[in-house]
Amino acid sequence: MSNTQQLEDLTTQVRRDILRMVHKVNSGHPGGSLGCAEFFVAMYSEIMERNEGFDMDGMGEDLFFLSNGHISPVYYSVLARTGYFPVEELNTFRLINSRLQGHPTTHEKLPGVRIASGSLGQGMSVALGAAQAKKLNGDDHLVYSLHGDGELQEGQNWEAIMYASAKHVDNLIATVDLNGKQIDGATDDVLPMGSIKAKFEAFGWTVIDIEEGNNIEAVLAGMAEAKSKTGQGKPVCVLLKTMMGNGIDFMMHTHAWHGKAPNDEQLAIGLAQNPETLGDY
């Protein structure tokens, strides 16, 4: 077990990684990545039961699927810093011949990634399949997935949400990053979805709220509660309220940094707000 300070230090370092990765190639998605830094740190440091090394089938361990693949910077940073590949490789993000493609893929065989994502709305179906395969294999480990709130506008999600409860896929915890923003603006302006909680509940899911998705203790407690609800005949949804751009003051309270990289000056400000903890790559 890591203590809270260690997890916060890792989170700060992950924020630095995110900023430096997207700055170097002047592209990528820092906003959503920063908002989910605590979630990824909590998942890979504490919540998931993981085997040493990586194999695609992931028998006897928990699995994670990132559906909103554009937040690859946070995914890559946490995968590297929890041992899946060398942190130096973060230097190759979005460069030619890299395993760290703009959106995560299995094609270049990056350890830790089990499905390509980027074209939105597909991850929950994949997670469901993996969860059902675990049941067939008599493997009582869990499957986790992460989705954007804007991403729920893709219809395939609702096919999957309907199926998950109908088939009692109760070894799945699907987390929705409720940051309320998407490329064109506030989710409530682009396409208001009403109560996402009410929708999941109406579809027969157990829903857990994490009101402070950028507080590591709150994320740990919420995910532990979600875990305690598995195996009870219903799929579990976590509504994770986060702040897009969290930890970099000028990136917060706006959707402007969804898919835009900081310039040199902005990078310096962002890094100054997040002093080096574990060492830059």
Next chain:
Amino acid sequence: MKTYTYTEKKDTRSGFGAGLAELGRTNPNVVALCADLIGSLKMNQFIDENPERFFQIGIAEANMMGIAAGMTIGGKIPFTGTFANFSTGRVYDQIRQSIAYSGKNVKICASHAGLTLGEDGATHQILEDIGLMKMLPGMTVINTCDYNQTKAATIAIAEYEGPVYLRFGRPAVPIFTPEDQKFEIGKAIKLTEGNDVTIVATGHLVWEALEASKALHEKGISAEVINIHTIKPLDDKAILDSVSKTGCIVTAEEHNYLGGLGESVSRVLALHKPTPQEFVATNDTFGESGTPAQLMEKYGLNSATIVEKAQAVIKRK
């Protein structure tokens, strides 16, 4: 000239059902998924014998493709079943990202392909699916010709690691390939030897090509008929060897000529041995309602058209 006869007609989808049932008994990793078309896909026997390995997805093909991709993680070999239209065009992006690009071992099994679905009309007939699937990097594309070959192919693709599109149809068609055949992915089968024209056919058009070869024989024309059950990877050598002898070729398929078998053959010929070619295929059109026989005649997908095109291509030598 070697001739082929048949004693029984059966639908190729039933060959799929029989192959799947056999896999259910022999391969514990095989799982089956269906989007509310169990009866049409002839999946009942597998389901009766392996209820725990069958997944009824409901009318949600996109979800089905994603679930299938996910099930490969953990070593399952998912066989999805629905009509060809809903197996490809409807779910192209799901197949592209979650299956093909992700390199997942999913077998996309598609019935009611082409015009021979018949009376339901163009919304349910698809004449573009071979093109859609063959364009996906890493996708194997197979279109079988009769019950026995479809059964053999279904069994064979479970042994192959990687995504496969297996295309078959609805109507009862002659059974003329051996019951005990071993299906080799990517290996064309020469059905008749001939010197004047090569006829390369796939799916339901293979029988029509054999009928055409008989008619051509009566006109003194010797046709070499090749059954190309695998459109990708294409058996380039079989095609090149044959046209080296005959000097011309007719391709025949229940598909749009744009994007189909014929264009794949043209590429091989253009690269290695430019050869006159004629196409038996639909001409950039949708289908319509009608009986399978009426449709195949109206759209020129029968032995009579193959004969006509063979005579035309021989003149171009």
